[in-house]
Amino acid sequence: MKGLKSGKIRIGYLQQAYFLPSVISHMKSRYPNIKFELKEGSSDQVKKWLDDYQIDVGIAASPADDFEYIMLKKDKMAVVLPPDHRFAEKEIVTIEELENEELIFCKGGHEAAVTEAFANKKMNLSVKYFVDVLKEFSTVE
Structure with missing residues (x-):
């Protein structure tokens, strides 16, 4: 988010993304002019939303070969x-x-x-x- 001072970030996530509220809270304190739009769904839905440009960032249970990804956690x-x-x-x-x-x-x-x-x-x-x-x-x- 370097250089981003205001705007909106659309995040698709799984119900199991229990860490998301604390991450959003932290981000809002660092970037108060950024709005977060959240959309809950399955991994397949999150991947489709990314593919259709309905979200900017997705949190899914497994990586998708056709997207760049960062492993957040192994369960x-x-x-x-x-x-x-x-x-x-x-x-x-x-x-x-x-x-x-x-x-x-x-x-x-x-x-x-x-x-x-x-x-x-x-x-x-x-x-x-x-x-x-x-x-x-x-x-x-």
């Missing part, structure tokens, strides 16, 4: 299991152990990262349910 993924599942007592479950397990797949930003992780290992991803941001289930037949 660990968690497996949530019922208490009687054969992996429930394990401290760590590897991606290899999840091959062919029927999974509940969360939409809203992490699909690309999970799909890519399975593809990189040349493994089968078996999705039984999809969960969207409203926490509703839809069965894959």
